[in-house]
Amino acid sequence: MEKTITKENTVERPPVIVVMGHVDHGKSTLLDFIRKSNTVAGEAGGITQHISAYEVVQKDENGKDRKITFLDTPGHEAFSKMRERGAQIADIAVLIVSAEDGVKPQTVEAWKTIVENKIPYIVAINKIDRPGANIEKTKMELAENEIYLENYGGKIPFAEISAKTGEGIDNLLLLLLILADLENLNGNPDKEASGFVIEANLDSKRGIQATLLIKNGSLKSGMTVVVEGSICSTRIIENFLGKNIKEATFSSPVRLIGFDKMPQIGSPFVSFKNKKEAEQYSENSKNTVFEKSTGTDNSNKKIIPIVLKADVSGSLEAIEKEIGKIKSENTEFRIIQKGAGTILESDVKAVASAENALIIGFNVKADRSARELAEKRGISISYFDIIYKLSEWLAIEMDNRRLRVETTEITGKAKILKAFSRTKERQILGGKVSEGKIVLNGVVKILRRDFEIGNGRIVNLEKNKAKTAFVEEGSEFGMMIESKIEIVAGDIIESFTLVQK
Numbered sequence: 280m281e282k283t284i285t286k287e288n289t290v291e292r293p294p295v296i297v298v299m300g301h302v303d304h305g306k307s308t309l310l311d312f313i314r315k316s317n318t319v320a321g322e323a324g325g326i327t328q329h330i331s332a333y334e335v336v337q338k339d340e341n342g343k344d345r346k347i348t349f350l351d352t353p354g355h356e357a358f359s360k361m362r363e364r365g366a367q368i369a370d371i372a373v374l375i376v377s378a379e380d381g382v383k384p385q386t387v388e389a390w391k392t393i394v395e396n397k398i399p400y401i402v403a404i405n406k407i408d409r410p411g412a413n414i415e416k417t418k419m420e421l422a423e424n425e426i427y428l429e430n431y432g433g434k435i436p437f438a439e440i441s442a443k444t445g446e447g448i449d450n451l452l453l454l455l456l457i458l459a460d461l462e463n464l465n466g467n468p469d470k471e472a473s474g475f476v477i478e479a480n481l482d483s484k485r486g487i488q489a490t491l492l493i494k495n496g497s498l499k500s501g502m503t504v505v506v507e508g509s510i511c512s513t514r515i516i517e518n519f520l521g522k523n524i525k526e527a528t529f530s531s532p533v534r535l536i537g538f539d540k541m542p543q544i545g546s547p548f549v550s551f552k553n554k555k556e557a558e559q560y561s562e563n564s565k566n567t568v569f570e571k572s573t574g575t576d577n578s579n580k581k582i583i584p585i586v587l588k589a590d591v592s593g594s595l596e597a598i599e600k601e602i603g604k605i606k607s608e609n610t611e612f613r614i615i616q617k618g619a620g621t622i623l624e625s626d627v628k629a630v631a632s633a634e635n636a637l638i639i640g641f642n643v644k645a646d647r648s649a650r651e652l653a654e655k656r657g658i659s660i661s662y663f664d665i666i667y668k669l670s671e672w673l674a675i676e677m678d679n680r681r682l683r684v685e686t687t688e689i690t691g692k693a694k695i696l697k698a699f700s701r702t703k704e705r706q707i708l709g710g711k712v713s714e715g716k717i718v719l720n721g722v723v724k725i726l727r728r729d730f731e732i733g734n735g736r737i738v739n740l741e742k743n744k745a746k747t748a749f750v751e752e753g754s755e756f757g758m759m760i761e762s763k764i765e766i767v768a769g770d771i772i773e774s775f776t777l778v779q780k
Contacts, residue, residue: 294464296372313335332532377405378413382421436458470495472548472550487620491535495529496550501513509539509541586622589619607678622643624649638660689773690721694711713752718737721736722775733763736760738761
């Protein structure tokens with residue numbers, strides 16, 4: 280039974296810090312200096328594509344060693360969703376801005392994300408060691424964008440730093456601890472761990488692994504973790520340095536190995552001491568996710584389920600953003616499963632019972648069992664290596680698969696001038712076409728004083744006493760109509776066609 284948080288079992292929790300700002304303003308260099316390890320050199324094109332987490336120890340005002348957890352979020356525009364999610368997971372944000380380059384659009388975008396998520400923050404003015412650094416100009420540009428620093432028209436704390444030389448970084452860390460104390464962050468170590476997935480990937484030797492950030496409770500060896508419909512035992516727990524540990528508590532990043540399917544980055548996780556309870560919770564989550572993801576939803580929209588696999592998590596984020604841009608009034612794409620790595624049999628099974636499903640591989644292929652099952656179930660697998668080509672293809676697929684709405688288009692109107700003979704279901708009438716044309720064998724609506732009273736089918740049509748296939752606007756005609764309704768002079772008939780739009 281879950282324990283209730285009380286004063287006795289609630290303790291101080293280390294702050295989780297997210298560093299945000301423009302891609303070139305020094306976020307990775309700052310974290311690199313803080314954790315004394317090099318990640319910058321290994322980044323493709325200088326862009327961080329995965330959220331990572333690191334623990335550091337810093338002395339507070341009283342000389343006491345305190346832990347701080349840092350999240351490194353990407354700054355590139357294509358990964359803005361991941362950046363927003365990083366902000367929601369964090370307790371405090373650091374908005375980094377270069378004293379050399381000043382405020383950039385991405386700086387303002389990052390600041391808006393921080394404010395929208397109501398996260399307390401500190402501004403770090405970086406690159407103060409550079410010859411072109413202009414701290415006062417940077418503060419002025421911040422103020423022009425409504426970011427008012429302490430002693431500069433506002434109350435936002437700031438630190439002047441050099442991520443390269445380390446100048447001012449101790450002061451920044453001290454400010455973060457002071458702000459953490461003001462926020463009164465705490466947690467209960469007696470509870471089962473809960474938090475968020477911050478990284479997930481497929482390792483060819485170890486299987487599916489994910490990095491989790493614990494926000495409350497403790498995670499111990501022998502427990503079971505559930506992320507929506509994905510499940511993993513805590514047989515192997517690693518800390519952020521890759522060392523095996525038996526237990527971890529709040530604000531710590533940990534890596535678990537052996538998930539049964541790829542967990543979605545940013546998803547919450549929960550843990551259980553009892554494996555049976557975990558499996559039951561996981562099964563309920565799977566059902567909920569699948570029910571929401573197939574067929575049509577409550578708004579009567581047609582849902583096109585997508586399984587998306589890519590080479591890296593960053594590509595998934597960028598593609599997901601592109602998919603979100605493809606809109607239709609009554610149809611939508613919905614990603615029901617995604618992850619990094621080869622397309623597996625389990626990916627095909629995820630949409631095996633769904634209609635109109637798409638399986639997409641970006642810079643990855645499907646394994647043999649997945650291809651065989653997809654062929655057997657008649658599900659196509661499509662491969663891409665360029666995002667805009669994928670977007671173009673999806674736009675075409677959306678149009679081909681969207682929900683068609685059947686509408687009635689009026690093709691002609693005529694006024695009945697005279698009613699002649701009538702049998703049980705047939706009647707001979709004379710009339711004049713007022714709009715469009717009336718066609719032989721056409722189905723017509725019958726209107727009386729603007730109200731529809733029935734319908735019929737034209738089985739014979741004559742113009743100037745000669746049989747004809749149609750009569751155009753302005754012409755008089757004679758016709759035989761098949762209908763159960765008795766039509767009288769003054770009634771209107773409308774010919775129409777059913778069109779799918």
